[in-house]
Amino acid sequence: DAGITQSPRHKVTETGTPVTLRCHQTENHRYMYWYRQDPGHGLRLIHYSYGVKDTDKGEVSDGYSVSRSKTEDFLLTLESATSSQTSVYFCAISDWTGLYNEQFFGPGTRLTVL
Amino acid sequence: LAKTTQPISMDSYEGQEVNITCSHNNIATNDYITWYQQFPSQGPRFIIQGYKTKVTNEVASLFIPADRKSSTLSLPRVSLSDTAVYYCLVGDASSGNTPLVFGKGTRLSVIA
Numbered sequence: 548d549a550g551i552t553q554s555p556r557h558k559v560t561e562t563g564t565p566v567t568l569r570c571h572q573t574e575n576h577r578y579m580y581w582y583r584q585d586p587g588h589g590l591r592l593i594h595y596s597y598g599v600k601d602t603d604k605g606e607v608s609d610g611y612s613v614s615r616s617k618t619e620d621f622l623l624t625l626e627s628a629t630s631s632q633t634s635v636y637f638c639a640i641s642d643w644t645g646l647y648n649e650q651f652f653g654p655g656t657r658l659t660v661l
Numbered sequence: 662l663a664k665t666t667q668p669i670s671m672d673s674y675e676g677q678e679v680n681i682t683c684s685h686n687n688i689a690t691n692d693y694i695t696w697y698q699q700f701p702s703q704g705p706r707f708i709i710q711g712y713k714t715k716v717t718n719e720v721a722s723l724f725i726p727a728d729r730k731s732s733t734l735s736l737p738r739v740s741l742s743d744t745a746v747y748y749c750l751v752g753d754a755s756s757g758n759t760p761l762v763f764g765k766g767t768r769l770s771v772i773a
Contacts, residue, residue: 578760580760582763587765588765589748589763589764589765589766590705590748590763591763592760592762592763595760605760606762637704637705639704648693648695648710649707649710650697650705650707650761651707652703652704652705652706653704654703654704655702655703655704
């Protein structure tokens with residue numbers, strides 16, 4: 548399995564508090580992504596990174612920010628958590644091998660905002 | 662990004678071959694077709710990726726007609742453990758600057 552971890556794996560927090568989720572990789576892959584998954588919606592892209600300090604918005608970026616200060620870490624921050632951000636968050640990494648591009652997913656973080 | 666359409670759900674008996682078709686009418690020249698599998702409480706897992714004709718690996722086959730407006734994921738002799746959600750994605754796999762978009766996928770249920 549690809550070396551990708553997420554922390555924390557579970558978190559319960561209250562509305563209005565800041566939350567930071569961490570994604571760490573040991574594969575030296577260039578691209579990193581944050582998704583959220585909710586029942587009936589599949590996976591939706593929040594933000595992604597195509598290099599250190601290079602990030603861009605995905606389809607559901609409102610209320611989230613990201614940072615990537617080094618290749619191996621990609622942080623997702625909820626500045627002021629809301630109940631609508633209760634979800635399972637997946638981090639993914641990828642790179643182009645010259646033949647194909649495979650995304651490897653982390654184990655997920657289950658976030659509950661009360 | 663090319664939009665994909667796939668069935669919401671499918672049922673199959675153990676031991677049968679399962680074919681899941683995905684439509685992508687506005688696929689671009691540089692786009693690849695990629696399929697992922699997701700089990701409950703886990704992140705998606707790459708199954709197969711192709712550009713044209715047929716691609717086969719130890720898990721599945723991917724059939725892509727000449728016009729590339731659709732593709733079919735073929736799972737041979739499914740077992741109960743193949744019960745999962747299968748996602749079809751289309752996009753330029755050579756560039757991570759344009760991430761692939763996951764739809765809602767096809768929920769496959771394998772019955773004993």
